[in-house]
Amino acid sequence: MRLSAGLVYPPPMDGSWAGDLVRVGGDARQRFHDARAYGRPDGSGLLLAPVEAAHLLFRGDLEAVDGDGFAAFLERQPEAVGAGFLAYADLRERGYYLAPAREGWVADPPPVADFAVFPRGSGPGENGVAHWLRVVGERESVAAATLGDVDLGVVDEEGEVTYFETGRPEPTGEPLAAPPAARGTLLADRVVVWDPAPSLYGELFFGQPLAGRAGDPAGPVQLSLVEAAHLATTGALELAGGAAAVSERGRAVEGDRFDRRLTAYAALRSAGVVPKTGFKFGADFRTYVDVESVSSLGHSVALVRVLPADATVSPRELSLDVRLAGGVRKRYWYALVEGDAVRWLEVGRLTP
């Protein structure tokens, strides 16, 4: 398909509703579809999705649809001025061609996609699809499990669009050594190992010296409940009541969230990734890979938020997480946990 800007401005045309589409005759197919990738050819005419018709009305290329100009068109179907139209107009303005992800209009659209966005400057059928895009308003919750295959455009209350790239990461690091045997005491919401092997903290980065900076790096180590439950479950930590006592305490202070965090923690450790608390970032964990010693940790590359597999996320919360992660040069991973299974979702900023 050859896409070219016209050198003359022909007069605007009229369209008319045909079911839930807008039909335009005359030379619309050549002017709008062949040259600018709007709509779907229908004989000698052109069928437009409402968002495409709205955009052509907005641009002045269409005069009216069944007598409605742009304002009347929007007022009669206000959803067209909502999320879809604003993202469509924004991406067109940024130099992208995009097509509604309707069955029969583009090949194999993912079920939750609203648009196929083609590589900048390319039309449909030229260089594949750059982004399958789902568009929502900032107040719509999104099921986390539906992300990963589509990117997300969020239209905020003022009509501005923020884009998020989503994917399915595979956390991976160098395999970690088995932890040394330890004996601990459950104290309120942590476990103290009074006489740890130096490698427990120093090489495997379990726990922190008791009393933090005031503590002795070779002295007692305090473990978080999730660290302690993991070590007790794998048999490395002995304590009164065993792993069950730690998990029971964890559930008492965190509810179901504790088991989900423990599952995500174990999945990361077994992938060679060391999770530590993400509290300073408002996350569940920050992560380190290729850990050989606490004194030579690399930059923590990812933050992790743990969610139930069926969780919905609010775009505003996503925006907060992703903006924060960008500011500290980290990726943001969501661990979607169901029973012992973890599916990983990554969300990042996308600046089209």
Place this chain on the structure above:
Amino acid sequence: MRLSAGLVYPPPMDGSWAGDLVRVGGDARQRFHDARAYGRPDGSGLLLAPVEAAHLLFRGDLEAVDGDGFAAFLERQPEAVGAGFLAYADLRERGYYLAPAREGWVADPPPVADFAVFPRGSGPGENGVAHWLRVVGERESVAAATLGDVDLGVVDEEGEVTYFETGRPEPTGEPLAAPPAARGTLLADRVVVWDPAPSLYGELFFGQPLAGRAGDPAGPVQLSLVEAAHLATTGALELAGGAAAVSERGRAVEGDRFDRRLTAYAALRSAGVVPKTGFKFGADFRTYVDVESVSSLGHSVALVRVLPADATVSPRELSLDVRLAGGVRKRYWYALVEGDAVRWLEVGRLTP
């Protein structure tokens, strides 16, 4: 009071429980109180709060309390290894003297304070109190209304302490001109003004050009529901159904949150501060002061989250907000709204 480091290390002493305090005799008063600001003199002896006794046991200055060494002391009352002790030890290590904020131990403690922290290097009674500090574990919710007079130390699950400064800001900017009269149409979750006076957007920064960057800055303006409700309430915006129709739509999409946001929005505008959406920062608003024209906006200095006056906040959420704000060089204000009244709370990072 003269505070000096001892040049010799006298042998550790023993203490014994006296009610909920620990009494130490001998030269404890001179060694621990006069020289290092622990406890409260009691005749020739010294009374210590449990957290102080735990710290002296941890340091090896006390040998035992009724036979319990540090480990046994903590195991017998595990709350002492919790939030309070870890923050106490951390601040001592950083060079601060601090005292439990108990009635009779320090003057006029705010009701929710746990510690009086004195200026670094100063003892009690020398240079006043640098911080009234409340200490919580990361899993404890905090009533927002109790902040503002105390700073907050949060002990995370790994025992590390993060500090937050809190205060009561007064948002203030140059008075804003009255908005021009406008006529709008409610479309889904926004209002479009088809033919606005240029000052509506260009000088007073209401709304955005319809379709954002694709739009015409001198053309139609889209207002958020909160902007439209504010303008309609003040009489500047006419539309079918009036302010009530906009607020009704706002409540339909946001619930009670809409009215709270409208109250905070109005309070900011009447203080000469222009609120715009804070979506990109996961906040309710970002704010501008001294706005003369959209083309010459200064740096937005504060993010705003709107909460009910009786809201509790989780330390992890606070941590996320404050960390984000630090990364973008903004302050974080919480608008605590009850009816038409707004109390402002500011929370920032504190690095002692």
